[in-house]
Amino acid sequence: MLQTRSNSDGSPNPPDPIAAQLEAIAAKLESMESLKEDIAVLKQQSASRDKSSGSGSRFEEGDSSNSRFNRKPYHKIDFPAFSGGDPRGWILKAEKYFRFYNTLDEEKVDVAAIHLEGDALDLYSWLSTEQEITYWDELTHALQKHFGPPEFQNPDEYLCSIKQTGSVHEYRQEFTRRSARITNWPDHCLLGVFLNGLKEELKADVRIHKPRTVYKAMSLALEFESKLNHTRLEKKISVTPLKPDSKPFTSTPQPFTNQPKYEAKTPTRITDSEKQARFLRGECFRCGDKYGPGHRCKTGTLKSFEVDEFSEEEPVSNTAKTESIQQGSAEISLNAILGNSKPTTMKVYGMLNSTEILILIDGGSTHNFISDILVNELKLSTQLVSPFGVQIGNGDIIRCSRVCRDLSLQISDLKIVQDFYPFSIGGADLVLGIQWLATLNTVQANWKDMFMIFTLDGRKYKLQGVDSGPQKSAEFQHISFESEIAAPIPDILQPLLTSFAPLFQEPSALPPFRNHYHSIPLIPNATPPNIRPYRYPHAQKTEIERQVEALLAAGLIQPSTSPFSSPVLLVKKKDDTWRMCVDYRALNKITIADKYPIPNIDELLDELYGAMVFSKIDLRSGYYQIRVNPPDIMKTAFRTHSGHYEFKVMPFGLTNAPSTFQSAMNDLFRPYLRRFVLVFFDDILVYSPTMDQHLLHLKTTLELLTSQRFFAKISKCRFGQDQVLFLGHIISSAGVQVDQEKVESVRSWPVPTNAREALITAPVLRLPDFSKPFTVECDASSDGLGAILIQEDHTIAYFSKGLSSNNQLKSAYDRELLALVSAVQKWSHYLLGRHFLIRTDHYTLKFLLEQRVTTIEQQRLLLKLMPYDFSIIFRSGKENRGADSLS
Structure with missing residues (x-):
């Protein structure tokens, strides 16, 4: 101190x-x-x-x-850029970057935004003008919602719907892809979904080993698949191949009509009354089973039809050939094991009308065919027949509606008289199929030396084949008759229909300028809709380009500079081809509705008293046969990923299109309406008390259509019938009968009381009054669909339908939309051309007319609603009990 x-x-x-x-x-x-x-x-x-x-x-x-600052040197990590596409991989990399550099939460969005490019940067800029994005989760959610695949909007449901359709390796990859977005599922749930999606042939074997993890289940599935494939291969190899030097063989087949697996003679001859009865019951004319989309008869006629120019190949016996035909899908595998990729055929020369022709003899073809070029060159007469389909190797169905009756062929000293169907074939002029081969008995054939020997009417014949040089294989694989065989055309009408053959062809030019155009009047001061295109997969982009090119070539559309723009949709048809349509919902919303009177169905049917003979004509692509008013062409503009176009003809989906078409038909047939013609949009019914009068009435009708250059689709027409289905009613000489399917759904209810009978009595089901508006109530459950058609709280009809296993896996929204569309289509003859109300207990469907559809399935269903004028209101499930009980 x-x-x-x-x-x-x-x-x-x-x-x-x-x-x-x-x-x-x-x-x-x-x-x-x-x-x-x-x-x-x-x-x-x-x-x-x-x-x-x-x-x-x-x-x-x-x-x-x-220490962070004294660590060994490392490579610099660049932040990944993102311009569009599936954002999941980019998000994963970005989060790894943030963790490595300990990026603060409030800095993540700014760091990521600097590295956004192209469409992604445009989206971020647009979102930022609405509300500033400050959190990383907000940005990733927006990117996934905009750029991510639609199926990942509900990843849990998407994973649950997985099913193995290919190999286990492919299934494993798909399962991994779908489960990548699932973060909160326990392992046993993932394991259960994986096992449930396996093919039945593998599922039991994997489950019996009780795998505890998904990876173990994947390993077991691969192992059992390998064993199963090995077993199948051993079974195939057990077939002994034929030796190249085998001797000529003799085959003695039974008549083809006795073959247990193959009945490919000419179409079964049943009475006209039986055909009509099967048609009205919805049954196949050939096998009698219930007919529907994708129907195939149990005794199918899927055959291999090939023109082969005979190079040196191993001979194949009739037994092997017949087996390969009968096995259908197994044909390729069996022929590959035998060392042959094609069935055996034989060509011979013959004469037809003094003209030398090349004839192909092939047991793989169900019927006889003649080249349509030869028909034109020889000016052979043809007759119209009920249209049928010829199925070729790629699965396409080519329609044929003509036949050459009783053509006389000469092969050496053998005379053959047969019917032949004109068809586009190459490598031969005529094809003799089982239709002719079935008339022979014992046949000795040597395909190596190309000859066949048989006895006919007590005389022995030998047909020697010709060697036409190197193989050039013009193939017509898997040709067979489709089972859609319509009612026969009476002989008395054949010459008349033949004389009007151009009426049933495809249009080759724009429709003429008639008195009727389609106009599109808009609400005053309405803003032209300008909707950006939907996002399409690469394959669909190619299909859209192809269809646009076809429409341009046909002159139906032209390039556009219009301020209007609507997006296009691709919808799959029953034959697996695509139909391109335009989503005109925004345009329809600002279009003034046309109040042209729609015919009253009851009044139309009252005119049929005393009629005994009926013909129904269905116009081909009816809307394309009406021109658009030139000032309104710009309003039909649509935009694809590659261009902007507009229609010169009336496209499908415009709100006033049905009224325009009805007006055109009424003016065309006005002198004969309610005398012998009834018209309901593109359905034309000609009716007469006798067949002689019907011949004159039908001629007048066809002349009118031809004079105005309208075209009909013969596959959907019916001529000279005593019974037809028209506007949901069965029209016959006995009168008009209501289609019993209206009440069948209620009649079949398994109700333990007498309520079932009460529901189908007159006080419940009432006749419709077309002066009053209709209401459709619809609902869907996990098992089925249900709907009720109502007027002023009185029931007009019921409808219910079970759901397929695939539809049961769909989301609640898609099931409810399916119920809505099914009900509207079911009662289209009541609803088309009139404004009606739809009640649903699914709240989001209320905005169907404003929503942007996101999936192909939703696009397909929405397209079917475009011709209708309706409003949708929400009604809680408690108030929607009628439709709910039906579903």
């Missing part, structure tokens, strides 16, 4: 300021020493803790080897 001086009087001296400062510094030094001791203790504790945990802090001071 420092000594202080005293004054002479003994009082202490005043404090020295320097001494005071020194004391303060000393106190601080003591405090710093204490602080250093505390820091040393904390460092020791931290080091011991990090050592025990196996890792050091990234922010330790000193010369620790774990």
Whole structure:
């Protein structure tokens, strides 16, 4: 302690300021020493803790080897750029980057935004103008919603719907892809979904081993698939191949009509009344089973039809050939094992109308065919027949509606009289199929030396094949008759229909300028809709380009500079081809509705009293046969990913299109309406008391259509029938009968009380009054669909339908939409051309007319609603009990 001086009087001296400062510094030094001791203790504790945990802090001071600033040099990591496409991979990389550099949450969006490009940057800029994005989760959600695949909007449901359709390897990859978005599922749930999606032939074997993890189940599935494939291969190899030097063989087949698996003679001859009865019951004319989309008869006629120019190949016996035909899908595998990729055929020369022709003899063809070029060259007469389909190798169905009756062929000294169907074939002029081969008995054939011997009417014949040089294989694989065989055309009408053959052809030019155009009047001061195109997969883009080119070539559309723009949709048809349509919902919303009167169905049917003979004509692509009013062409504009176009003809989906078409038909047939013609949009019914009068009435009708250059689709027409289905009613000489399917759904309810009978009595089901509006109530459950057609709270009809296994897996929204569309289509003859109300207990469907559809399935269903004028209102499930009970 420092000594202080005293004054002479003994009082202490005043404090020295320097001494005071020194004391303060000393106190601080003591405090710093204490602080250093505390820091040393904390460092020791931290080091011991990090050592025990196996890792050091990234922010330790000193010369620790774990210091962030003293670590060994590493490569710089660049932040990934993103311009569009599936964002999941980019999000994963970005989050790895953020973790590596310990990026703060409030900095993540700014860092990511700097690296956005193209469409992604445009989206971010647009979203930022609405509300600033500050959180990383907000940005990733927006990117996935905009760029992510539609099926990932509900990843849980999408994963649950997975089914194995290919190999286990492909299934495993798809399962991994779908489950990548699932983060909160326990392992046993993922395992259950994987096992449930396996093919039945593998599922039981994998389950019996009780795998505990998904990876173990995948390994077992691969193992059992390998064993199964090996077993199948052994079975195939067990077939003994034929030797190249095998001797000529003799085949003695039974008549083809006795073959147990193959009945490919000419179409079964059943009475006209039986055909009509089957048609009205919805049954196949050939096998009698229920007919529907994709129907195939149990005794199918899927055959291999190939024109082969005979190079040196191994001979194949009739037995092997017949087996390969009968096995259908197994044909390729069997022929490959035998060393042959094509069935055996034989060509011979013959004469037809003093003209030498090349004839192909092939047991793989169900019927006889003649080249349509030869028909034109020889000017052979043809007759119209009910249209049928010829199925070729790629699955396409080519329609044929003509036949050459009783053509007389001469092959050496053999005379053959058969019917032949004109068809586009190559490599031969005529094809003799089973239609002719079935008339022969025992046949001796040597395909290597190309001859066949048979006895006919007690005389022995030998047909020697010709060697036409190197093989050029013009193939017509898998040709067979489709089972859609329509009602026969009476002989008395054949010459008339033949004379009007051009009426049933495809249009080759734009429709003429008639008195009727389609106009599109808009609400005053309405803003032209400008909807951006939907996002399409690459394959669909190619299909859209192809169809646009076809429409341009046909002159139906033209390039556009219109301010109007609507998006296009691709919808799959029953034959697996695509139909391109335009989503005109926004345009329809600002279009003034046309109040042209729609015919009253009851009044139309009243006119049929006394009629005995009926013909129904269906116009081909009816809307394309009406021109658009030139000033309104710009309003039909649509935009694809590659261009902007507009229609010169009336496209499908415009709100006033049905009224325009009805007006055109009424003016065309006005002198004969309610005398012998009824018209309901594109359905034309001609009716007469006798067949002779019907011949004149039908001729007048066809002349009118031809004069205005309208075209009909013969496959959907019916001529000279005593019974037809028209507007949901069965029209016959006995009168008009209501289609019983209206009440069948209620009649078949398994209700344990008498309510079933009460529901189908007259007080419940009432006749429709077309002066009053209709209401459709619809609902869907996990098992089925249900709907009720109502007028002023009185029931007109019921409808219910079970759901297929695929539809049961769909989301609630898609099932409810399916119920809505099914009901509207079911009662289209009541609803088309009139405004009606739809009640649904699914709230989001209320906005169907404003929503942007996101999936192909929704696009397909929405397309079917475009011709209708309706409003949708929400009604809670408690108030929607009728439709709910039906579903």
